[in-house]
Amino acid sequence: MFYENFNVLIYGFLVWWVILLAFKRFPSSYPHNNTWKKDIFITFIQSVILFAVFQVIIYFQ
Numbered sequence: 001m002f003y004e005n006f007n008v009l010i011y012g013f014l015v016w017w018v019i020l021l022a023f024k025r026f027p028s029s030y031p032h033n034n035t036w037k038k039d040i041f042i043t044f045i046q047s048v049i050l051f052a053v054f055q056v057i058i059y060f061q
Contacts, residue, residue: 009051017047 020043025036 013047013051016050017043020046020050 021039024043025039
């Protein structure tokens with residue numbers, strides 16, 4: 001694992017999740033309203049993929 005400890009991983013993940021949720025939730029409410037459940041799930045998956053991509057980039061750096 002490339003992170004200092006587990007807390008850094010969790011805090012970083014939560015920060016990215018909140019950022020992605022904000023960008024997903026606020027601008028996209030005008031065409032149709034997505035449920036909070038769907039938006040939270042989608043941004044969770046995006047955060048997981050983002051952290052996986054970060055690991056690959058760090059590995060091949």
